[in-house]
Amino acid sequence: MSLSVTVADLRVQRPGFTLGPLSFAVPAGGRLAIVGPSGCGTTTLLRCLAGLDRASAGTIRVGDRIVADAHTHAAPDRRGLQLVFQDGALWPHMTAAAHLTFAAPGLSRDAAVALLARGGLQAHADKKPAQLSGGEAQRLGLLRALAPDPSVLLLDEPLRSVDVHQRDAMVLLLRTLADERKLTTILVTHDRDEALALATDLVVLHEGQLVEQGPALRLLQQPACAFTAAFLLGASCLPTTTSAAGVATPFGTFARPSGELGDLRLVILPGELRAEAAPGSGPTARVLTVAPGKAGFTLRLALGDHLVSAHCDTALPIGSTAHVALTTAPRLLPWQRRATPATVQP
Amino acid sequence: MRSLLALGLLFATAACTGEAAPTIYVALDEQFSRPLLDRFAQELGVDLVQRHDTEASKTVGLVSSLLEERNNPRASIFWCNELAQVVHLGQQGLLLPYASPAAADMPATWRDPDGLWTGFAARARILIVNTELLPDPATWPTSYRDLVDPKWKGKCAVAKPLTGTTLTHFAALRVQLGDAAFGTFVDGMFENDVQFLQGNGATMKAVRDGRLPWAFTDTDDYHIAKMKGHQVACVFPDQEPGGLGTLLIPNAVALIRGGPAPDVAKQLIDRIVSRETEALLAAADGAQIPLRTGVAGPKDPAVKQLGEFRAMAWDVSKTAENLARCSADFHQRWPK
Amino acid sequence: MQNRARTDLLSKAPLWLALLFLAIFVLLPMLQLAGQTCFGPDGFTLRAWSALFDDEAIATQVAATLQLGGAATALSLLLGGGHAWLTTRTDLPGGGWLGPLGIAPLVVPPIFVAMGFADLFPAEGFWPCAILLGVAHAPFVAVLAARGLRAVDGRAYEAALLLRGRARAERWLLRAIAPELLAGCLLAFLFTVADHGVPEFLTVKGKTWHTYAEGIFGRWTRRAVGTTFEELQSPIVAALPFLACLGCLLWAALRLRAAAPDRGVVTALPVRRLGPWRWPALLLPLGYLLAGVGLPVFVLLRWVLGSAQRLEPMSLDYARQSFQKAIDQGLPDLLHSVWLAIAVALLVVLLAVPLARQSGRRWPLLDLVAALPAAVPAILLGIALIRSFHDGPVLQRFGDRFDQSWAFAACAYAARFLPFAALTLASQVRRLPLAAEEAGRFVLRPPASRALRLHVLPLLPAVWSAWVLTFVLALRELDLAVVLPAANATAVRRLANAVHFQHEDWSGVIALLLLSVAVLVPLVPALLFGRRLSSLS
Structure with missing residues (x-):
């Protein structure tokens, strides 16, 4: 079951950097990309959504539940979401199959291998991350995140370490799996093409501020500000x-x-x-x-x-x-x- | 986490010793004392905790421990191989009187009149001579005064009198000779380039290995070197008529005031001071000299029996009183 | 929510236990020891501190200590650095198998090296002591220098070679491995100046000078006999500023080592051809191994065969008798040593893992706290522990007999060796990708399960190395064994004593058995699981 994500007046204060206030919402099953140049705060925002970092103020809801506000900070495993890390962030001592069975308690090895097969990794079930290519590692990272059947999938530049030739396959896999499960996906990226390939809606950040948001098509056709036009077009x-x-x-x-x-x-x-x-x-x-x-x-x-x-x-x-x-x-x-x-x- | 808790439990169990077991502090060489004490403990059916001294700290380390633990004693018994140190502890009020019936036949000289300590099996302070360097017995040194004889300038050794039997020896000499004469004697040793080594083991090895013709050491050090086939001989010094005599330093055992399991400790003392123990220590590598008549002495005739040599008549009590002052003074004169 | 708070608390418990352990077994005893220097029989006084400036013996001891440390470290650098350079960088014959052997002398207790030297050469005075301590501690330099050389990217070296020529390229290389080299030298210096057993052994052999560790111990043994308050406290007063400096040095050394780049996959440095020096160069690593391992083992074997007696020639028959005596006399001590070392190593890794995780991920300054016990000479730490647990106002509550128990000995040893394990593991934690751990936070499993599978399991190779290192160090520890009554019944202490009493024959057997245990423990996994021995370095 997919869930909506609502962010209201989110602020993050760090020495020399301020993010927000930011407000946006993604309905259940929505696909949002948060884009902006390096250092604009996309990763910080994603980490706050995931529960890896604390926001200074504001509220984050997943479905009807408040997972972060002034009094609450739910741990990452209590938010009903999963994160696909930039370079896979795999566990170096575990095999591919073990990644899935450990990430999803109750998942049998057969089920894990079947899931690996969806990513074309069935032959690598007993391999460790060091034996996988960059693209394979990234696919394993995605499958690990999907294994526990999350309601919301967060993606941190999932195509960055994938070479040009494997990008399309990865995009297709991600879209297929996300669509099948009607997953709410939130992606952060500095790459316009990656954002447009994986999301239908965009939030554009610049220097910690939300400069524009809306359907990707509208932002491409009628950017409301010069920064959006520069970044997207x-x-x-x-x-x-x-x-x-x-x-x-x-x-x-x-x-x-x-x-x-x-x-x-x-x-x-x-x-x-x-x-x-x-x-x-x-x-x-x-x-x-x-x-x-x-x-x-x-x-x-x-x-x-x-x-x-x-x-x-x-x-x-x-x-x-x-x-x-x-x-x-x-x-x-x-x-x-x-x-x-x-x-x-x- | 569980393993940490399990380990903690294990350590707690190990640390929890329940009722305090009888504990003995032993200054005699562990090789000789441990088997004896193991046997005694087995005979008495007790778990005996043994703490042996180390060559690094010698007897004085155990004495320091006993003094430091006086308010919370850990030891039941002190088996010391330097009588003056035990007497010193008695003077400090650390000992409990116990006149062992097993030592009733021990000459009174070697028992404290108040029963604070009982002496047994002694070592003598002797001269060890390298017979390859000095083959003719007529040329061997015969007295402590040879240390200041210009004939031996730079060719003899004695341990620094900072710990061990040498401390007792020099403290006894000081009492015997008086401060002035002793001071002259010490000055004479420095003028004569006597080699002051760190211990009796070192002096024995210097002679054994042929680096020096002779040195002061204890009978046990000499005897082991002899047993191992080294070309050494033993001279009981100052045997001439009217001479000072050879210093005899017995083992002594004492009951510690307030120590754990005093009843078992008394039974153990009975066994330690027995005739059998004296005989065993005489027969062992250390060749200790029995203090009782009728107990078989060391097999090596060079280690003489009591009565076969003139023993120095030293004032144990006065020496013990002076021990702290001597120790402080000697540390000034012989900085490490 | 309450359940969660409880599990969070439980997951933090190992860290708090480790910190509590450090406080109880290092910080409080050392603070009490420092405090006692200011409280004489008449109350508060700074007499001991002011007397420090008048006591020539202290200045002499500290100067002797620094000289000894400097000379021994220079030799460690020559031997260890030379061994690493020749076996890692050059076409030295047999360099491949000689390289990992650089760590071998670490297995041999320095006291055994001293016994070996003293048996064959006149071992009196400054230089023999410096030489044998330099040999005994050269493995620190050898291992770290080799690690540094392996981490340098050969392409970068070749770029420097093309741009600036051979001499400049070599200087560049030296700078590149400087952190590792410096860390190794500082560790060698630290172990040398803190060593009491070897200078003491040579003292008994006839040395006429001594170090401050000896000074401390010498006065400790007379602590209740004929010494004044100032005399008694003076070595401790002199040691405290010294050990503060050592603590900082150690911390710097280990930080330098941790900061040394771990470049992952690198191109190996180009091999340097030694030309006509190829075979003669073998003399250095062989000489190093001979002095550090061969010579002590040779002397021990001779002892076993009967070299220390003159009654009969050396023979296998005599060796058989030596073994029999060893079984009668020293086997319980040997077994005690082994069990103690196993318990210590186990305790150390259990405590080191949470400390390493915390310092590696959150509190880098925790390294300094964890490094402190290593800077304290074992003799001083032992004295501090005895005083605190025997009659200290707080720690005495542990129980009347705790300081006599083997658990106390194990804790004291663990406190001494915890820094090496904690800092080794912390640098390993820093090398593990943080993102992989963050990925673990999304796993729907209890925190303890996640901590075990994702934090501890990846550390297992480093944990094993730390366990072996601690095991070996605990097995060869002499200074604590001498000071702590509870650790008196250990093989090394017994051996140091037995040799004084001319029991070389069975002492040799026990020593060889001790060395065998120290060598076999790291070998077992290599034999069973095919682990590479070089991973231990």
Whole structure:
């Protein structure tokens, strides 16, 4: 039976770092990815959810039960959830089968071997972790977490130590097993592709703050802040200066969007910039790299202190000066904004 | 966790000794005393706890223990091989009188008038001579005064008088000679480059191995070296008419005041001071000299029987009184 | 919830028991001993401390101790470091099997090495003492230096070689293994300066100088006979600051060792060709093993055959008599030693595991507490224990006879050897992945079951090494055996005594049997389960 997970006003104070306050919820069976760059607090958040670390304030519920608040701190094995660790975190002295039988009291060896077979590890039942490849170890870590039939599965960058060729197999395995059991899954990762492959909803963190959350599709199509666009879509975010005349950008001055938006950035998605050798109305940039694309070439350019991508019909010499221009209407978005709590849909 | 608890239980059981068993502190060489005491304990049907001294601390270590434990005695009996130390303990009030009927035939000289201790089987302070280096008996030393004879400058040894029989020996000499004469004698030894070694074993080995022609030691050390085939001889010193005589240091056994199982302890003392024990100790490697007449002595004729040599008439009581002062003074003169 | 609190408490119980043990058997006795230096017959006084500055003997003893420690450690470095370098780095013939033998002299009690030396050479004075203590403690350097050399990545060395040439690369290598080398030297120094038995043995042989451990013991034996309060306390007063320094050194040594990189899979260092020195170089490891093991065993064998007597030539017949005497005289002591060592080693690992887990995972400073007993000379620890348990205001409550029992002896030995096991295990705990332990917290099993399966089982190889190390150290311990009445009936103490009394024949048998036990115990698992002996180092 899967359970929902609700996080309300969660804060974690550490010397030199503050996480939160964070609020979000995952319904039973939901698949959420918490994403953000390194050091943004994703792992800290996951450890608090798992019960490995204590939060300074806030409430965590699993189903109807409060597992952490000001007075409660349920141990990890009392939260009804399991965690898949980054590098498997296997027990070096136990065989693969023993991992499962120890993790799930009552699980017979035959049942363990059957579960291993789901991950293609039946031939490795009597091997110890040192004898497994990185991908096999990660699959064993996943199966160990699934063995006790948890209600919620937490995943800490489960694909990080899996090589490119085994990633698809691992994704498929994870999705299949999670779907079969209608598991609530919460994944943390710094990798956009990993998040999109394994989750339907996203929570974006930056410097310990929740900047945006919602369905992955919406965040990809309509990011509400520049950081989300940069992190998820690889957008270039150029700084702006706001004055009475409007918002000044390297591409000209534009009208200021309505509302209190703070630090505004000009967000340029890949393909929204065009480069020419001939002088135009736009700013100039130095050509760093040139790569062939479907039609023409994709250039990486240094625009002031910023790196941008632009399309060009011809291959400009590396080191030459190019003139760049926007091909779409300028998109001015706040760098980050405090997101409102939302529920992730199953 | 369970194993820890089990081990704790085991240790607790081991630590819980129930009623205190009779305990004997023994200064005599363990090789000789242990088999005897095991036998006595078996005959009496008791579990006897034996604590033997170590060569590192010698008798004085056990004496220190007894003094330190005076408010909470652990020992029932003290079997000491340095009489003066037992007398010293008696003077400190640590001993309980017990006149063993088994020692009724022991000469009165070797029994405390108040029954605080009973002497038996003695060692003599003798000169051990290397017969390869000094083949002619006429050239052998004959007196403690040879230590200050320029003829032997740098060629003889005595243990530092800090512990053991040498402490008793020098304390007795001091009482016998008086402070002034003894001081002159000590100065003479230093001037004569006498080698002050750490123990009687060391002096015996120095002679046995041919590093020195002669040295002071005890009869037991000499006898074992002789038994093992080394070329050594034994001289009972100061036998000339009017001479000081050879110092005889008997074993002594005493009952500790307030010690555990005093009744069993008394029975044990009866066996320790018996004629049989004296005979056994005489026949053993240590060749102890019986103090009773009629008890067979050591087989080696070089270790003389009582009556065959002039024994030093030393004042045990006065020596014991002076023991602490001597010990302190000697530590000044012979720093370790 | 209450059940859970109870099980949590139970799971913490081993740690609290271990800490309680350290407090009872090390901290309180040492504090009481230190306190007694300030309380004379007339109440509080600092006379003993002020007399420290006037007592030339103390300065002489401390200087002699430092000289002895320095000289012995230099020799340990030469022998142990040389052995490790030659067997690990070079194409020395037989280096593969000579390497693991570097630890072998540790099995031989230093007193046996002393007996061997003294039997064959004139063993008087400073240098013989320094030499034999240097030989006896060289295994610490040999084992740790070899470990350091094995942990250096050969590719990094080759990079240094290509960039800076041979001399600089070798200097780089020396720096890379410096933590291990230093840790080994500090351990050798510590064991040397704390040793009482060997200098005392040589003292009886005719030495004319002594160390502070001897000073302490010398005055302890006369503690109630003709000594003043200042005299009695002075060696202890002198020892306390010294042992505080030693404690810090030991802690630093073990931290250095723990901090030494454990790089996992590394490329071995390139083998250095010794060229024409290949065979002559064998002299160093062979000489080291000969001095540390061969010579004492040779002398013991000669004793058994009758070398210490002149009545008949050495023969097997005499050896048979020696065995018979040994069975009559020393077998109970030998058995007592073995049982005591087994109990001590068992107690030590049971106490060390929770301490190691706590210091390895949560309280690194616990290392310092755990290291303290190792810095205390055994003789001083023994004295502190006797005083505390005999008439101490708190510990006397353990029972009137506790300090006479073998359980007390086992506890005292365990207190002395606990640091080595605890620190060895702590460094092993640090090497185990923390995440794997965290993964265990999700397992739906009782905490005790999880602790056993996930915390203790992965430590088993290290636990076995710690058990063997403690067993061997307990088997060869002389200083505590001399001081503690309850440990008097041990083979090593009996041997030290028996040799003084010219009982070399049966003493030799007991000594050889003792060595056999110390060697066989680590060998048994190798024979039964195919364990590699090198894992013990």
